[in-house]
Amino acid sequence: TPHTPSRLQPHACTQAASQPPRLQVRHGTPSESHAAVGAIHKLLILIKESGHAEIQHSWWAELVVTFKTLLEQQAHREQALRAMRTFVLLLDVEQLARGLQQLVMMLLPHLLPHTQLVVAVLEAVVGREEAGEMPEPLRKALGEVNFLPDHAALGRVRAAQRRHAPPPEMTRELRTCARLLSHESGAVRLLAVQQLLGVLRGATS
Numbered sequence: 001t002p003h004t005p006s007r008l009q010p011h012a013c014t015q016a017a018s019q020p021p022r023l024q025v026r027h028g029t030p031s032e033s034h035a036a037v038g039a040i041h042k043l044l045i046l047i048k049e050s051g052h053a054e055i056q057h058s059w060w061a062e063l064v065v066t067f068k069t070l071l072e073q074q075a076h077r078e079q080a081l082r083a084m085r086t087f088v089l090l091l092d093v094e095q096l097a098r099g100l101q102q103l104v105m106m107l108l109p110h111l112l113p114h115t116q117l118v119v120a121v122l123e124a125v126v127g128r129e130e131a132g133e134m135p136e137p138l139r140k141a142l143g144e145v146n147f148l149p150d151h152a153a154l155g156r157v158r159a160a161q162r163r164h165a166p167p168p169e170m171t172r173e174l175r176t177c178a179r180l181l182s183h184e185s186g187a188v189r190l191l192a193v194q195q196l197l198g199v200l201r202g203a204t205s
Contacts, residue, residue, distance in 0.1 A: 041083035081117035088124040097137040126160035
């Protein structure tokens with residue numbers, strides 16, 4: 001069972017922020033998986049409270065795989081989404097920009113059953129703009145997330161996306177549709193079909 005100390009000294013937090021946790025949840029028992037995601041979230045919170053502004057890009061590959069596995073398990077989905085929000089708040093902005101589309105596609109299948117939690121993760125991204133922490137790579141990445149569904153709870157996120165969206169270009173939009181159509185989630189593929197129909201309607205209007 002993973003163990004996270006209740007208090008971390010500043011040096012320990014700095015070291016933890018540069019070294020991702022290596023917690024295996026894929027083959028663990030339900031109780032071990034629950035303990036693992038709890039330990040991850042607690043560690044992220046401790047790093048945040050320590051004042052360490054960002055965690056390093058090396059966390060991305062480790063934790064994205066872990067979160068993806070946990071999101072597939074209904075018993076751990078809510079806890080994983082809460083941890084993902086803290087992760088996004090701490091992640092290096094350049095890595096967040098590189099992985100934003102992957103992150104959004106991980107979240108969208110869970111939008112309807114867990115609307116508030118999913119929206120909280122996405123609003124943590126756009127909240128960086130309001131805090132003055134959105135450099136050009138992240139603004140560009142957000143503008144290219146042009147496949148968000150027309151859901152009332154996503155109003156703030158969609159508005160931010162539109163502010164940074166590049167001019168419409170059919171080739172780019174079709175590439176996005178093609179990528180989404182190959183996604184493993186049926187919900188994401190359905191979203192791709194709806195987006196493709198919108199692109200085609202726009203081209204013929």
